[in-house]
Amino acid sequence: MKYPEFPDKSEYTAISEILQGQSENPVKIRGWIYRTRSSGKLAFIVVRDSTGIIQCTVSKERVDEEPFENARKALIESSVILEGEPVKDERAPGGWEIRVTNFEVFHFADTFPITKDQSDEHLMNNRHLWLRSRNMVAALRIRSTVFKAFRDYWTGLEFTEIQSPSFTTSACEGGSTLFNVSYDDENEKSGQRFYAHLSQSWQLYAEATMFGLENIFTLAPSFRAEKSRTRRHLTEFWHAEVESAWMHNHQMMELEEGMILNIISAVLSRNREDLELLGRDVSVLENIKAPFDKMKYEEVLDKLNSMGFDLSWGDDFGYKEEKALTQDLKSPIYITNFPREKGFYHRPDPNDPKSLVCHDLLAPEGYGEIIGGGERVWSPEELVERIREEGLDPESYGWYLDIRKFGSVPHSGFGLGIDRTVSWLCGSDHIKHVIPFPRTMRRTTP
């Protein structure tokens, strides 16, 4: 097959420009067939590009026989190049249409497997094609803004972006959620040799890297083999993490608050149309106000118990509890001072040693936890003590303990679940709707 030629981008007009009435006449557009209807002498071809959709009318009176027949028979998702006169017409969806004078089908699509009758499973099986849908495109644009806003915010504060390994043998979360990676080895009985776990968080590496750069952040996938079957869990999720030397928990919380506000205002200024397309009430995001409420774990216990729960010190908040706490909130809320069992790397509160100097940030409307963070144990003696307390072996934390021996300093950090954040901002009912290829315990394809 001969390699097809096509004119340069500069010769085409974006559909959004036409819809805004800013285009030349005639215009040339290129895109994909979104919908198609035809009668004997007139064909309505709705074309989409990455900027919008517009109805194009192909009339037998204006074009030759062959282009007309091609327009009639081309199926949804065929790629097309066409030329015509943009006309304001109330009968067209979007208010504008193109009266076509030249219609070329660049590639005739096979029958597109996704039709108006859709099921979740079918869309997931055809995710590689569903990514063309307007909803996916809108969500991915918002996602891109969140990544950019996160990066801009911390870069603006002179934090340095760094990368940590995905292969690791250190576990910083529960061992039960570790993924194992092996490689083929004929000398092993099983035929495979264990190589490493997949990283659950950059944290241990961040604490090492921090001593040179002081203020650092990363954007990377984390992996957790939680057999979670919920609308909030992925096995591979994007983790935005920050670590900072000479930083206290409350200072970090203030910076995080600024970060969340920056992300929201970036999304509001760049993705208003995308939010509306997704059916998100924009005013909900506009009404988010700082400072966010702060409650101690103990206060949350009391509040929940007054709402009918029966919780005592040490109990975790499940989704039911988080939802009860956040479903009527307008802004996110911090919970601090969790019980010291929550994690060995968080620093116990000197004024209240049964709790930790740490925080979670819960998104409103029942979306739940999006940030977990806190001040780290910085003294080597206390760290060994805390590791033993958790029933772990300090020996297995060799290099992590080593970094505390050379000029250790107080420091804090946090991890933000990007996908959960985007899901919240989009008002999505499932986290899988805001990542191109979601990975769960039951799905790794496409």
Place this chain on the structure above:
RNA sequence: GCCGCUGUAGCUCAGUAGGUCAGAGCAUCCGGCUGUUAACCGGACGGUCAUCGGUUCGAAUCCGAUCAGCGGCGCCA
């Protein structure tokens, strides 16, 4: 890990006191239509009823196992 649910045409589904139960709409193909809004009208094509086994004269329908997927919980971001 636990609880619950689903699997019938390419897609979405109906069909179970076991016996005209192999069905509809959409998609696709053929024909018709000059203003359609995931159009409309006529026709055609299309299914080992997830798989394997069992009960029965007879199973899409009842039973068991397996596979695949979905929802929720626990846990977490």
